[in-house]
Structure formats: C-alpha cells, structure tokens
Amino acid sequence: MTKRVLFTGGGSAGHVSVNVALIPRFHENGWSISYIGSHDGIEKEMITKQFSYVPYHGISSGKLRRYFSVKNFTDPFRVLAGVMQAFRIIKKEKPDVIFSKGGFVSVPVLLAAKMAKVPVAIHESDVTPGLANKLAMPFATRIYTTFQETLQHMPSDRSVCAGSIIREDLFKGSRAEGERITSLKPAKPVLLVMGGSLGAQGINTVVRNSLDQLLEHFSIIHLCGKGNKAEIQKEGYIQFEFVTEELPHLLEMTDLVVSRAGSNSIFEFLALKKPMLLIPLSKESSRGDQILNANSFVQQGFALKLEESELTEESFITTVRQLRDQQWTMVEKMENAPPSFTIDQMVNEIALLGK
Structure with missing residues (x-):
C-alpha cells in the first residue's frame, strides 16, 4: 500500500x-x-x-x-x-x-x-x-x-x-559553470552579497556605494532582489535579481558571503564552509529572530555581525576586511561544527x- x-x-x-x-x-x-x-x-x-x-x-x-x-x-x-x-x-x-x-x-x-x-x-x-x-x-x-x-x-x-x-543540489555546484553564468574569471576572492528573496535596500545601497574600494580586493556577485538591479557596469561586479538553479554554481565559486541571517541560508553557508558577514533584520523590521541567529553563529566563530543600525559604507568595508582576515579561522571552526x-x-x- x-x-x-x-x-x-x-x-x-x-x-x-x-x-x-x-x-x-x-x-x-x-x-x-x-x-x-x-x-x-x-x-x-x-x-x-x-x-x-x-x-x-x-x-x-x-x-x-x-x-x-x-x-x-x-x-x-x-x-x-x-x-x-x-x-x-x-x-x-x-x-x-x-x-x-x-x-x-x-x-x-x-x-x-x-x-x-x-x-x-x-x-x-x-x-x-x-x-x-x-x-x-x-x-x-x-x-x-x-x-x-x-x-x-x-x-x-x-x-x-x-x-x-540542506538540499543536496547545493553540494553539486561547478566553479566552471559559475564562471560561465557570471562571465567572471576572478583572480581575486569572490564576495557573494545576498539580502534575501526580496533583496535588502540598505545592503544594496552600501554595497554599490562601496564598489570602487571593494573591487580592489574582491570580485562581487550581488543578488539584489526582484526589481532592484541598478544601471552599474564595472569589471568584476555582476548583479542578479534572484537565482534558483544557478545558486549552487555561484556558491561553489564564492569565498566569502554577506547576507541577512535567515536560518536556512546561514546553515547552507555553514555546510559549504563559507565564512559570512551577517546583517540581520532589525527588531523594528522583524521579531528579532535574525539577530539571535546571527549571535549564535558569531559565538561559535562562524560569522561576523553588523547591526543594520550601524551599517555605513565605512563600517561595511571595515567589517568585510575583518571577515577576509579571519576567513581561515572560521573555516576551521566550521569543519568542527556538529553535523x-x-x-x-x-x-x-x-x-x-x-x-
């Protein structure tokens, strides 16, 4: 039966x-x-x-x-x-x-x-x-x-x-396919920025205003949310509104992640050993769950956190650099995380x- x-x-x-x-x-x-x-x-x-x-x-x-x-x-x-x-x-x-x-x-x-x-x-x-x-x-x-x-x-x-x-397809990404999708052939570390399925206006704005400084050190994949693409063309920078089947390939070529702190996403990054800078939704915009999620990952050494109220171009660039400096320490801690x-x-x- x-x-x-x-x-x-x-x-x-x-x-x-x-x-x-x-x-x-x-x-x-x-x-x-x-x-x-x-x-x-x-x-x-x-x-x-x-x-x-x-x-x-x-x-x-x-x-x-x-x-x-x-x-x-x-x-x-x-x-x-x-x-x-x-x-x-x-x-x-x-x-x-x-x-x-x-x-x-x-x-x-x-x-x-x-x-x-x-x-x-x-x-x-x-x-x-x-x-x-x-x-x-x-x-x-x-x-x-x-x-x-x-x-x-x-x-x-x-x-x-x-x-x-974690869905199995996330572990089946191809760097070569990611490079084909993005047209990036990065010699620099790849920074993936994503603000959730609808994007995040504050994150999008800070990233775009900081592009010149960021592109000195990173190639950037920016998942900006539906209807949020900007008329920007810079070498080493690529935008997508939203991706589905392409995501495993983009993650495979990613070194560092900037993200909201939704639980499913951050655990996917953990499973793939991607150090992350988390910018959780504020208590004014949510019940505060993302702040607690981010705090847990910071305490375990998997992430850095930047409160939305503290998000400026200067604080963002500084924290991204800290993330790059702590990358391999974070990866080591991720490898020892409970399964x-x-x-x-x-x-x-x-x-x-x-x-």
Missing part, C-alpha cells in the same frame, strides 16, 4: 526550503506527496515549478501580526475557513503523516490535522520559535529544531535538535511517525 505524506509551510522561501529538500527523496522512496499552501504565496511558485508530481492545494489563511491592524479582526475568520478547507483536503488525500515548515499558512493545516488525527512533524529554523509554530506546537507529534538552544523553548518529551536540512541530520535521516524520522 502506497504511503502518503502531506507537506505545508509558506509565506517566505525559508518556510519552504526544507520541504523542497525532502520532497524528492520521498518521491524516490515511492511515497505519494501532496502540498497545502496559500493561494498566492511564494510556496505555490516554488512547489509547482519544481515538482510536477506534487498536487498543490491552496487554502485561506490569515497573517499572524504582532501589531495592531484592522485585519486582525477579520483574519481569524479566514483561518477558520482555512481549517475547514485543510480538513477536507486531508480527508481526501489521507496522508499517513504531515510535515510542517511553519509560516502562517501552516496553522490551519495543523489544526485540521489534529481534528483528523494525523501525526504531525514540525521543523523550527530559528533560535526562538516563530508565532506560527508557537500556535502549532500543541498539535505536533514531534518537533525538530535547527539550533540546540531552541530546545529550551520546546516540550522536552517531543523535541530533538536535527540541525538544518545536522542528513536528508535520509530526516525522511526516516518523518516516515516512522506515519507508521
């Missing part, structure tokens, strides 16, 4: 990336796979584009806000509608187990899973759990964390630190819940 797994998670690329890593292995193992996400979130594009064999079901979901909004009064009704929609999908798909990566769309799915008595596994990426996972935790059969520190916030009898689940679960280990963990 064919085993069935249902995935959920969305709202940002980080709430989908682990699902993207796990789905191909479940498919190879003969599982029937389905996905519940929002009607128009980034998860729909990521899943439908990459996995033609995965039925995608959109449901109604409300955004979980920590600030006042009139929609806070209407969104509970959208969540309730999403619960009923998810319940009907679960009864139709009959999954043996559900895996949730979080995000607001996962809350109605996990409520419906409890109603349908289907076991649920949750993966929490950040040092402290996000609001969606906080709401979903009571309905979870098993909770997996990325950071060891997160276990103190979780029920001890149902939680384990699995680390970050994360492999994809096969994570798949086996989830499969056991469905028995």
Whole structure:
C-alpha cells in the first residue's frame, strides 16, 4: 500500500526550503506527496515549478501580526475557513503523516490535522520559535529544531535538535559553470552579497556605494532582489535579481558571503564552509529572530555581525576586511561544527511517525 505524506509551510522561501529538500527523496522512496499552501504565496511558485508530481492545494489563511491592524479582526475568520478547507483536503488525500515548515499558512493545516488525527512533524529554523509554530506546537507529534538552544523553548518529551536540512543540489555546484553564468574569471576572492528573496535596500545601497574600494580586493556577485538591479557596469561586479538553479554554481565559486541571517541560508553557508558577514533584520523590521541567529553563529566563530543600525559604507568595508582576515579561522571552526541530520535521516524520522 502506497504511503502518503502531506507537506505545508509558506509565506517566505525559508518556510519552504526544507520541504523542497525532502520532497524528492520521498518521491524516490515511492511515497505519494501532496502540498497545502496559500493561494498566492511564494510556496505555490516554488512547489509547482519544481515538482510536477506534487498536487498543490491552496487554502485561506490569515497573517499572524504582532501589531495592531484592522485585519486582525477579520483574519481569524479566514483561518477558520482555512481549517475547514485543510480538513477536507486531508480527508481526501489521507496522508499517513504531515510535515510542517511553519509560516502562517501552516496553522490551519495543523489544526485540521489534529481534528483528523494525523501525526504531525514540525521543523523550527530559528533560535526562538516563530508565532506560527508557537500556535502549532500543541498539535505536533514531534518537533525538530535547527539550533540546540531552541530546545529550551520546546516540550522536552517531543523535541530533538536535527540541525538544518540542506538540499543536496547545493553540494553539486561547478566553479566552471559559475564562471560561465557570471562571465567572471576572478583572480581575486569572490564576495557573494545576498539580502534575501526580496533583496535588502540598505545592503544594496552600501554595497554599490562601496564598489570602487571593494573591487580592489574582491570580485562581487550581488543578488539584489526582484526589481532592484541598478544601471552599474564595472569589471568584476555582476548583479542578479534572484537565482534558483544557478545558486549552487555561484556558491561553489564564492569565498566569502554577506547576507541577512535567515536560518536556512546561514546553515547552507555553514555546510559549504563559507565564512559570512551577517546583517540581520532589525527588531523594528522583524521579531528579532535574525539577530539571535546571527549571535549564535558569531559565538561559535562562524560569522561576523553588523547591526543594520550601524551599517555605513565605512563600517561595511571595515567589517568585510575583518571577515577576509579571519576567513581561515572560521573555516576551521566550521569543519568542527556538529553535523545536522542528513536528508535520509530526516525522511526516516518523518516516515516512522506515519507508521
């Protein structure tokens, strides 16, 4: 009898990336796979584009806000509608187990899973759990964390630190292909700058204003976000709005990374032994999770941190130079980092819940 797994998670690329890593292995193992996400979130594009064999079901979901909004009064009704929609999908798909990566769309799915008595596994990426996972935790059969520190916030009898689940294609990059994609033939170290799937205006501006000084020491690959490319042509500098299949090749030719501090991305850099300068989202722009993520990596010697409030051309150039000077010390510490679960280990963990 064919085993069935249902995935959920969305709202940002980080709430989908682990699902993207796990789905191909479940498919190879003969599982029937389905996905519940929002009607128009980034998860729909990521899943439908990459996995033609995965039925995608959109449901109604409300955004979980920590600030006042009139929609806070209407969104509970959208969540309730999403619960009923998810319940009907679960009864139709009959999954043996559900895996949730979080995000607001996962809350109605996990409520419906409890109603349908289907076991649920949750993966929490950040040092402290996000609001969606906080709401979903009571309905979870098993909770997996990325950071060891997160276990103190979780029920001890149902939680384990699995680390970050890294998709296998990231380890298959080709430097030659990266050079073809970028048209760079760098004799200098390569600095990869990325501000997340939507880019980061402050980072983009500082990098561009500092180009002349940076290009004396680095070749630069700049992932600037959709709609954020600038009319700049300088030797040794290349811009992309967003990359998908090209990323493993760009990372293979990269020596140092400047990035936000989203958990999935920084653990990918750790797995690839790429020293990083992290510029986390401020507390004014987020719940502060990226600051905690960055602090953890700084304490372990994997990264340097520059607060967004301190980001200037001078501080940026100074810290990038410090990163270059500490590169090999960071690589050595990365090589001794505790291993994360492999994809096969994570798949086996989830499969056991469905028995």
